Amino acid sequence: MKRSATAALLVTASLIAGCSGSGDGGTAGGAPTTLNIATMTLPQSLDPKDANGSALPFFQAVYDTLIKREPDGTYSPMLATAWSYDDKLTRLSLTLRGDVKFDDGTPFDAEAVKANMERFRKGGGAQAKTLNDVTSIEVVDPTHVTLVLGKPNPAMLYYLSDAAGLMANPKDFAQDDTLKTRPGGTGPYELDAGQTVIGTKWVFTRAANYWGSRLPYDTIAISYFDNETAIVNGIKTGQLDAALIQDADQQISVESDPEVKTVKQEFDFQGMFLFDRAGMVTPELRDPRVRQALNHAIDRPTMLAKIRQGRGAVTSQVFGPATAAYKPELDTYYTFDQAKARALLKEAGHESGFTLKLPRIPAIVSDALAASLQTDLGAVGVKVVWDDLDPGSAVQRIFKDRAYSAMVMNMGQSSADWVAVGEVVLPGAFNMFGYTDDTVKKLLPKIQGSSAQDATADLQALNEHLVTDGWFMPFYRMTYLHVSDGSVTIKPQDGMAVPAIYNYAPAQ
Amino acid sequence: MLGFVLRRSAAGLLLVLVISFLSYTLLSIPDLDVGRQLLGQSASQDLVDAKNAALGLDRPVLVQYLDWLAHAVRGDLGTSWFTSEDVVRAIANRLPVTISLMAGVTLVTTVAAFLLGVWAGVRRGAVDRFVQVFSVLGYALPNFLVTLVIVLVFAVRLRWFPAIGYVGIGESFTGWLSTVLLPVLSLSVGSVAGVAQQVRSSVIEVLRQDYVRTLRARGLPPSRIVLKHVLRNASAPALAVLGMQFVGLLGGAVLVEQIFGLPGIGSMTVTYTTRGDIPIIMALVMLTVVGVIAVNLVVDVLIGWLNPKARLG
Numbered sequence: 001m002k003r004s005a006t007a008a009l010l011v012t013a014s015l016i017a018g019c020s021g022s023g024d025g026g027t028a029g030g031a032p033t034t035l036n037i038a039t040m041t042l043p044q045s046l047d048p049k050d051a052n053g054s055a056l057p058f059f060q061a062v063y064d065t066l067i068k069r070e071p072d073g074t075y076s077p078m079l080a081t082a083w084s085y086d087d088k089l090t091r092l093s094l095t096l097r098g099d100v101k102f103d104d105g106t107p108f109d110a111e112a113v114k115a116n117m118e119r120f121r122k123g124g125g126a127q128a129k130t131l132n133d134v135t136s137i138e139v140v141d142p143t144h145v146t147l148v149l150g151k152p153n154p155a156m157l158y159y160l161s162d163a164a165g166l167m168a169n170p171k172d173f174a175q176d177d178t179l180k181t182r183p184g185g186t187g188p189y190e191l192d193a194g195q196t197v198i199g200t201k202w203v204f205t206r207a208a209n210y211w212g213s214r215l216p217y218d219t220i221a222i223s224y225f226d227n228e229t230a231i232v233n234g235i236k237t238g239q240l241d242a243a244l245i246q247d248a249d250q251q252i253s254v255e256s257d258p259e260v261k262t263v264k265q266e267f268d269f270q271g272m273f274l275f276d277r278a279g280m281v282t283p284e285l286r287d288p289r290v291r292q293a294l295n296h297a298i299d300r301p302t303m304l305a306k307i308r309q310g311r312g313a314v315t316s317q318v319f320g321p322a323t324a325a326y327k328p329e330l331d332t333y334y335t336f337d338q339a340k341a342r343a344l345l346k347e348a349g350h351e352s353g354f355t356l357k358l359p360r361i362p363a364i365v366s367d368a369l370a371a372s373l374q375t376d377l378g379a380v381g382v383k384v385v386w387d388d389l390d391p392g393s394a395v396q397r398i399f400k401d402r403a404y405s406a407m408v409m410n411m412g413q414s415s416a417d418w419v420a421v422g423e424v425v426l427p428g429a430f431n432m433f434g435y436t437d438d439t440v441k442k443l444l445p446k447i448q449g450s451s452a453q454d455a456t457a458d459l460q461a462l463n464e465h466l467v468t469d470g471w472f473m474p475f476y477r478m479t480y481l482h483v484s485d486g487s488v489t490i491k492p493q494d495g496m497a498v499p500a501i502y503n504y505a506p507a508q
Numbered sequence: 509m510l511g512f513v514l515r516r517s518a519a520g521l522l523l524v525l526v527i528s529f530l531s532y533t534l535l536s537i538p539d540l541d542v543g544r545q546l547l548g549q550s551a552s553q554d555l556v557d558a559k560n561a562a563l564g565l566d567r568p569v570l571v572q573y574l575d576w577l578a579h580a581v582r583g584d585l586g587t588s589w590f591t592s593e594d595v596v597r598a599i600a601n602r603l604p605v606t607i608s609l610m611a612g613v614t615l616v617t618t619v620a621a622f623l624l625g626v627w628a629g630v631r632r633g634a635v636d637r638f639v640q641v642f643s644v645l646g647y648a649l650p651n652f653l654v655t656l657v658i659v660l661v662f663a664v665r666l667r668w669f670p671a672i673g674y675v676g677i678g679e680s681f682t683g684w685l686s687t688v689l690l691p692v693l694s695l696s697v698g699s700v701a702g703v704a705q706q707v708r709s710s711v712i713e714v715l716r717q718d719y720v721r722t723l724r725a726r727g728l729p730p731s732r733i734v735l736k737h738v739l740r741n742a743s744a745p746a747l748a749v750l751g752m753q754f755v756g757l758l759g760g761a762v763l764v765e766q767i768f769g770l771p772g773i774g775s776m777t778v779t780y781t782t783r784g785d786i787p788i789i790m791a792l793v794m795l796t797v798v799g800v801i802a803v804n805l806v807v808d809v810l811i812g813w814l815n816p817k818a819r820l821g
Contacts, residue, residue, distance in 0.1 A: 042779070044546065045592040052548070124555035126548030180592035197601045198593040199779075200771035223769075225672075226779050229656075230769035233671035236664050240672070390782065396541045429548075 035217040035488065035504055038231040038243035042199065042224055045180035046191065048116070049123030051163035053412065053496055060501045061204040061220055063185030064212070065165035066094060066113070067157060071503055073322060073415040073494035075157055078212075079108065079167055079186065083160075089152035089449065094160075096143045100186050100211045102169040108186050109142040115170040117147075120163075127163040129428075130155070152449050154418035158495070188215050188501075200224055216505050235260055238485040244498055245481045248309040254483050261507070263482040265492035268410045269315060271474030272358075272373075273424070276405030277435040284354045285405055291470025293344035295334040297380040298373065302336075304476045307368050311479040317463055318424055318472050320413030322494055325420070325459035330467050341380040353381025359404050360386040361394050369408065402432055406473075413477070415495040417459050421447065425466070439465045513809065520801035524794065528580075531793045532573040535786050542589055542784060563589060576790060586787035590780070595791045598776075603795075605674050605772035608684070609764070610757050612692035617699040617750065622739075624700070625707025625746070629715065630734055639704060646701025651760055655694040655767050662690055672769030691764045698760070699753045706749040710742035717741075744811045751807035755800050 043055040051059045068078035082095040100108040114137040121131045133153040138146040149156070159165065169184040178184075181198060183191055189204035196202045201223045206214070223240070225231050228250040234240035236257045245251050246268075254260050274294070279286030300314040317330040345351055356377065360370060365386070374384045387404075389397060397403045411430075414420045421444070427434035443462045447455045466472065480497060482490045484507070491503040543559035560566055564575065579586065585595035628639035663671035669690050675683030714720065715738060723733050761774035773792065780788040 042591060044590060047592075124547055124559065128555075177592070197771065199588070199591045199598055199776070200601065223673075225769050226775060227766050229767055230672050233659060233664055233767075234673070234769060237667060237671040239670055395544055400541065400544060 032218040033216065033506070034219040034221060034241075036239070036241045037220065037222045037504075038225055038234060038240045039222055039498065040225060040228070040231075041498070046183040047123075047179035048163065048166035048168050049120050049125040049128070050180070051166055052126045053162070054498055056163070056496065057498055057501050058202060058222060059163070059166050059183075060187065061189040061222075062183040062187045062191055063166040063168060064100075064187050065161050066096075066167065067161040067165055068502070069158070069161035069493070069495065069500070071491040071493050071500070075161055078161075079165075080160070083157065090149045092147040092149065092156055093140075094145050094147070096145065097211070098143045101209070102171070102186055103184050103190060103207065104169065104171065106169055106171055107142075108167060110139040110145040111142070112167060112170050113137070113145045114139050115173065116167050117164070119173055125163075127159075130159040130162070130164045154448060154451060154455075155416050155422060158414070158416040158419055186211065188212065189220060192219075195221075215502065220501060232483075235483050235485050238487070240485065241488045242482070242484045242490055242499075242504060245483055246478070246497075248307075248311045251311060251479075251481045252309060254481065259486045261484045261486050261489075263490055263492055265480050265482060265497075266312065266321070266413075266477040267480055267492075267497045268412050269318065269320070269474050269477045270364075270369075270408070270410050271315075271318070271472055271476075272406050272408050273430060273472055274406045274470065275402075275431065275433055275435075277437075277471060278433055280405075280433055281402070282354070282356060282405035284348070284350050287348040287350075288469050289344045289348040290350060291473070292334075292468075293341040293348070293380060294377065294382065295470055295473050296337045296341040296344065297382070298376045298473070298475070299336040300334075300475055303369070303372050307366065307372065308476065308478055312476045313479075314476045315474050317467050318411075318413075318474055319417070319420055319459075319463050320415065320477065322415035323413070323417045323420060323459070324453065324456040325417050325463040327460055327463060330463065333467050338376075338380050345380060345382075351381070353383060355383045355385060356406065357385045357387060357404060359389050359394060359398050359407055361389055364410055365408050373408070399429060399432060410478070412495075412497055417455070418448070419495075421462070424472070425462070437469070439469075509809070509812065512812065513805065516805050516808065520798075520805065523801060524797050527797050528577065528790065528794060529573060532576060532786070532790060533569055535784070535789060536569045536572070542786075545783065546589065576787075580790075580794070585791045588780070588785055588788050590783050590785045590788075595787050598788065599773070599791055599795065602771055602773050602776050604676060605765070605770050606758075606761055606774060608674075608677070608688045609691055609695060609761055609770075609772065610754060612688055613695045613699055613757055614750070614754055616692060616696040617703050617753065620696070620700045621703035621750075622707055622746070624704040626711055626734065626739065626742075628704070628708045629711025629742075630730075630738075632712075636708070639708060643701040643705040643708075646697045647705075649697065651694070651698060652763050652767070654697050655691075655764055658690055658694050659767060674770050674772075687768075687770075691768045691770060694764050694767075695757060695760050699757070702753055703746055703750050707742060707746045710745050711738055714738045714742045740814055744815050747807055747810055747814070751803050754803050758796060758799075 037057070041054040043058045044050040046058060046062065048059060048063060064079050066078060066080040067083065068076045070076055079100060080094040080096055084093050085091065094113070096110060096113065097108070102108060117131060117134065117137050121128055121134070133149045133151055133156070134147050135150045136148045138148060140146060147156070167185060168179055172178045172184050182193070188207055188210045190207050192203040192205045201221060204220045206218050228245055228247050231240065231243045232245065232250050232254045235243055235254060245254055255262060274285055274291050276282050276285045277291070284290050295316065304310060304312055304314050313331065315331040316333040317327070319325040342351070345353070370386055377384050398407060411423070414423070422428070424430050425440060427436070440462065443458050446458045447462065482492055482499065484490055487507055489505050489507045490499055493499045493503055541556070542563060542565060543556040547556055547559055564572060583596070587594055588598060624639050624642070628636040659671055663669050669686050674687045677684040720733060720738065723737060758774060761772060762778055764770070765772040765775040773795070777792050
């Protein structure tokens with residue numbers, strides 16, 4: 001018996017030795033180092049026109065952006081070394097590096113910038129709209145290019161540090177599908193097609209002739225998982241080096257392991273978007289008092305405690321703490337006061353209540369959240385009816401058919417004020433009925449024509465108006481956890497849930 | 509026997525055609541607006557329409573299906589709409605994972621279930637009760653619970669095996685074994701329980717037959733009676749159950765692949781079905797249908813070989 005137990009141990013030890021190499025993120029002895037990142041984002045392709053926020057790390061490995069966004073949200077040079085606006089803020093001049101080449105030796109220059117941006121706009125990807133305000137791109141000389149804007153856009157530098165700034169080799173544009181699976185950029189890594197299994201694991205190896213400073217890892221592997229249980233187990237056993245954990249229970253599970261290192265970040269907020277402020281689907285929502293009543297009816301602290309295990313901070317505003325528009329006191333503007341909610345509904349002539357039909361995608365609205373909203377709003381006479389939707393048809397019903405007057409969402413809080421304004425205030429996907437009012441109409445042009453610092457007062461006035469007028473019904477900002485197996489130091493990236501690939505370093 | 513195999517194969521081919529048509533039609537019923545999903549909520553309707561047209565989704569479903577079929581018979585299953593990967597390659601990459609699991613579970617089940625079932629059926633008494641309790645437990649315990657306990661104990665706590673990932677058998681045999689052992693164990697618990705119970709009942713029933721009494725009366729050693737005569741006759745119903753278990757494994761594999769982070773067909777089915785990625789889903793449906801037909805054919809042939817009377821049906 002004893003002998004067989006020893007044999008079993010030997011066998012298992014050899015098995016472990018055979019499989020533990022993959023998680024080695026250390027730097028000892030100058031051996032090639034690999035960073036194993038887990039993700040729950042499946043990129044549509046590796047063509048920049050398909051890029052979007054949470055998939056950005058896949059692209060950062062092979063493409064550089066014109067401007068680099070530092071972890072704290074400030075901008076620094078990358079492919080562009082300098083940038084400046086004219087007085088009217090409608091001409092953005094960029095100075096480009098002259099010593100950069102694409103993987104195949106083609107020089108990177110102003111023509112490449114123009115070609116990329118024009119293709120990005122026409123490509124019709126999720127982010128193409130970010131260049132809507134660009135009317136033309138003027139090539140001055142190989143290292144100088146000017147973006148001409150139809151109207152000022154305070155978020156333009158942000159976009160150039162994001163998907164719109166990713167520069168691919170124009171030689172690959174001739175065949176439309178080339179870049180999807182064979183990306184070609186100027187970035188620090190190249191896709192290792194031999195080791196990559198699209199849809200499962202992407203492996204990037206160091207580009208031999210990268211123009212910039214070397215990142216600490218020779219290889220970056222990004223693996224896709226469809227659940228956090230596997231990710232947490234991979235981190236605990238050191239098979240994965242770094243990941244983002246969103247689910248509160250999984251966060252607690254991973255924190256219990258003494259070897260796991262964690263960094264917290266508040267990024268997404270969860271709340272209800274009251275789209276139908278003009279009362280086209282639900283006439284009752286036209287009255288700001290009704291929207292205020294809904295805000296007073298919900299018990300945010302209890303929701304945060306029960307649904308997110310206290311991991312986060314209650315809030316009544318949609319702007320995040322990193323923005324100029326943010327006012328700390330607005331986080332607690334709507335207290336849990338159901339008597340006040342009933343009084344407001346009575347004042348608005350709806351004391352007998354009304355029915356609010358809401359779409360429900362189980363991945364966003366958990367059973368606990370659905371029950372909590374139903375109970376709290378039911379207590380003041382607003383009957384919540386949930387329509388269960390699968391993620392596939394939900395997009396159609398919500399955004400195209402405009403079948404619902406409100407929706408519970410998780411949304412990232414950008415650090416760039418105008419990005420946040422563009423997402424939730426301007427007519428568009430998240431203001432699908434195109435609602436606006438006099439205060440917003442008065443403030444927006446003033447904000448648009450100046451930098452976030454100069455527009456702080458107007459941005460805060462806008463934020464305050466959105467809160468007091470009940471445009472939204474935010475619940476809380478959620479704490480996300482960046483976790484590593486102990487071998488990696490991770491810096492959260494301002495304006496992104498997932499860190500940029502530049503933000504990882506071997507732990508000291 | 510050859511005629512039997514040919515007849516069944518022709519019926520199988522017809523079934524593949526019918527199911528492919530039904531699947532394509534059913535997949536096209538929910539208006540998923542693939543273009544909108546691909547381009548995001550903020551894309552203009554013109555771009556969405558152009559995208560849908562580029563994917564050929566603006567044509568009647570029947571035309572889309574015939575187009576798909578015409579390409580499929582030539583071995584061209586298209587490209588994933590959502591990840592741009594070649595469908596044949598995508599499935600070829602993931603198939604070894606699931607086949608490893610299914611082959612492993614079938615092997616474990618065949619050996620363990622027949623041993624336990626025969627043991628219980630022949631010995632009866634305490635042994636039988638033990639096997640019965642094991643079967644009930646194995647069947648009743650939720651698969652996800654068994655899997656989670658196994659991964660937490662043997663991978664996360666004891667670190668004897670990797671908690672996630674898959675190593676190809678061609679890359680490293682020990683690596684492959686270490687990555688599939690726990691998932692196979694997780695899937696085998698329910699499978700062994702079901703088949704062992706079937707083997708036990710069949711063995712008991714065969715042992716009651718007159719010819720067994722005759723064999724005993726002629727003084728044949730009990731081990732020979734069991735191995736040569738009882739087992740052969742008791743195997744047919746157990747094989748049928750084993751075949752069903754094998755097919756059912758595809759469903760069980762989804763969960764196990766997700767928990768172990770295995771890039772197999774099961775987890776792939778869930779990921780791509782929720783997105784409405786028709787090229788990938790159709791390929792997976794075809795693979796499953798062909799797999800089910802092939803397994804049934806093999807089981808029927810085996811049963812026919814064991815019991816010639818079955819061939820008549």
